[in-house]
Amino acid sequence: GQQLNQSPQSMFIQEGEDVSMNCTSSSIFNTWLWYKQDPGEGPVLLIALYKAGELTSNGRLTAQFGITRKDSFLNISASIPSDVGIYFCAEDNTDKLIFGTGTRLQVFP
Amino acid sequence: DAGVIQSPRHEVTEMGQEVTLRCKPISGHDYLFWYRQTMMRGLELLIYFNNNVPIDDSGMPEDRFSAKMPNASFSTLKIQPSEPRDSAVYFCASRIGTSPYEQYFGPGTRLTVT
Numbered sequence: 001g002q003q004l005n006q007s008p009q010s011m012f013i014q015e016g017e018d019v020s021m022n023c024t025s026s027s028i029f030n031t032w033l034w035y036k037q038d039p040g041e042g043p044v045l046l047i048a049l050y051k052a053g054e055l056t057s058n059g060r061l062t063a064q065f066g067i068t069r070k071d072s073f074l075n076i077s078a079s080i081p082s083d084v085g086i087y088f089c090a091e092d093n094t095d096k097l098i099f100g101t102g103t104r105l106q107v108f109p
Numbered sequence: 110d111a112g113v114i115q116s117p118r119h120e121v122t123e124m125g126q127e128v129t130l131r132c133k134p135i136s137g138h139d140y141l142f143w144y145r146q147t148m149m150r151g152l153e154l155l156i157y158f159n160n161n162v163p164i165d166d167s168g169m170p171e172d173r174f175s176a177k178m179p180n181a182s183f184s185t186l187k188i189q190p191s192e193p194r195d196s197a198v199y200f201c202a203s204r205i206g207t208s209p210y211e212q213y214f215g216p217g218t219r220l221t222v223t
Contacts, residue, residue: 040217042113042215042217095140097210099152102152
């Protein structure tokens with residue numbers, strides 16, 4: 001079955017630093033999605049990518065859909081304490097979302 | 110507007126007991142999803158409904174798990190009998206059919222089976 005591997009598994013950074021995380025798949029995707037899960041809450045959609053090579057920004061967040069359609073990365077610039085949480089990539093598979101393993105981000109002041 | 114509502118938020122039960130988790134989707138949403146999240150397996154889709162009809166239950170772990178959606182505003186996930194390995198956070202999510210990626214998640218139910 002499809003697998004979405006995210007790296008790194010966890011990150012510990014200082015406030016103000018930039019963050020980069022990525023997601024790779026064994027299959028070709030038509031859509032890449034990035035979600036964030038705050039502690040004690042459900043995931044919330046951050047960015048959706050629809051075609052290979054697409055680069056999309058949402059505030060301090062930037063995500064790109066890899067040319068091979070098997071990977072995507074998410075960058076966060078100038079991190080702040082509220083960026084803490086788990087970041088998931090996901091793929092849409094005919095109504096269903098398949099989630100990656102997640103990257104846990106911790107931001108220290 | 111109210112988001113997805115789940116109850117209870119926390120449930121502690123003993124092995125062998127029946128557990129029922131409840132979900133109220135966002136009004137007007139025609140898709141409802143049940144997920145389970147654990148450290149070992151991450152976020153897994155268990156089952157989803159479209160217009161109250163179960164579409165795909167291939168993620169349901171075994172016969173001890175069942176889900177129903179008697180109407181557009183209510184769904185249940187039942188575990189009978191519960192086992193310690195069922196301990197996890199269970200999320201319900203809903204979306205409207207015209208917006209395929211924007212699933213709205215509830216706050217989750219943290220289940221502990223002792």
